[in-house]
Amino acid sequence: MNRTLSPLVTWRWLLALLTVLPLLASATEPLPSWKDGPSKKAITQFVAAVTEEGSKDYVAPAERIAVFDNDGTLWSEQPMYFQVLFAFDEAKRLAPEHPEWKTTQPFKALLEGDKETLAASGMEGLMKILAATHTGISTEEFSARAEAWLAKAKHPKSGKPFTEMVFQPMLELLDYLRANGFKTYIVSGGEVAFMRTFAEEVYGIPPEQVIGTTFVTELQDQDGKLSILRQPKLLHNDDGPGKPVSIDQVIGRRPILAFGNSDGDLQMLQWTAAGDGKRFMGLVHHTDAQREWAYDRESKVGKLDKALVAAKQGNWTVVDMAKEWQRVYPFEAPQP
Incomplete structure (x- = not known):
């Protein structure tokens, strides 16, 4: 017996379909908070090239090392480093x-x-x-102490916890890379113990893959109770030329992908670019004064000058935050 759907049932079915389709699309589309543009295209093409077996650009999983600066690259850094x-x-x-x-x-x-x-x-x-x-x-x-501060402190502009001032597109990029066999590291000028208090929960990056500035430490034995005492002397400044040094010492492999946002990341990007085979070098360019901040060459925090010149000369990917990100933070709605 033939049956026809009533107009009401048909309308409900169409409404349900319209609701589900965007969810299905976002589940399969990589980097959903990135607008279709040059940066997203460069990232996806690079990942496809180095992960396709048999490709001339194929890179074995063990060598798929990706390094990221933290301040200004994975989370905001204005009005001052957190x-x-x-x-x-x-x-x-x-x-x-x-x-x-x-x-x-x-x-x-x-x-x-x-x-x-x-x-x-x-x-x-x-x-x-x-x-x-x-x-x-x-x-x-x-x-x-750091965990206690992060649990209660609020950003002076947004009023949000500092751990919510992270960039949604970069969180998606980290997940996308790991889903394609990359090992992701933080290589930052921030102090390593401070970053390790939140990196795994916020970024999915475990403590052993967090590299940063370090103080001299020593083993302390107080009546059989052992601890690591932090001394008031800098051991390594993980900024500028210090970044390639720490990458070499800690990771032991040259990255094939590096992302930064300032002149402090220049040598890390250059070190990555100098390797053999296909490479990806990216800069987050803070161009969105409405949703975040707009700054580069004249900024006292996260100055981007020499690295911007090097990016243009080397054909690196420069991400225009205002034009290429549908949303900046996880707590905000995406742009239409």
Whole structure:
């Protein structure tokens, strides 16, 4: 017996289909928060080339190493590097235990909100604050303090937790690469123990694949209780030329893909580009003043000048955040 669907049933079926189809498309489409454009095309073509067996560009899974800067590449870095904001908050929290800071710079300027004097103290002043808040304690104690801060601190502009100020397109890129046999590493100027407190949960990158700036440490034995004590002396500055050095020491393989966003990533990108075979070098260009920030050559945080020139000369991929990302953060709706 022939049966026909009523108009109401037909309408409901069509409505359900229209609802499901976008979900199916997003489930199969790689990098859904990336607009169809030059950067997405370059990424997918590169991954296809190095993962297709029999291809002249094929790379064995063991050699599919991808390295990413953190600040400004995987999460925002304005109005100041998030770890510096942590150090400032820690110094204020610890101030009652250090009455001498009331008369000692740069702590005096920090506690009094004297931004000009604090800025004038430069890198030397910042290192004093970092040493006071990051060392003299065990690795376990430092990690606990960092986790406590990340659990309650809010970004000054968005009001969101700092761990939500991550870039949705880059999270998708990390997943996409791992699904295609890549091993993903963070190689950042940030301090390694600080990044390890959130990298696995936020990025899916385990602690052993997080490389960063390190302080001198030593084994401490207090009545049979062992711990790793953090000393107020810098062991390795993982920025600029320090990045290829740490990649060589820790990973032992040259990456075939590298992503950064500033001149501090230039040597890491150059080191990647200098290898044999097909390579991918990418820069996140902060061009979106509405959803994030717009800055490059004149910025005091995440300055992008020499690396931008090198990218154009080397035909690297420069991601225009405003034009190529449907959304920036996981908590925002994608653009139409």
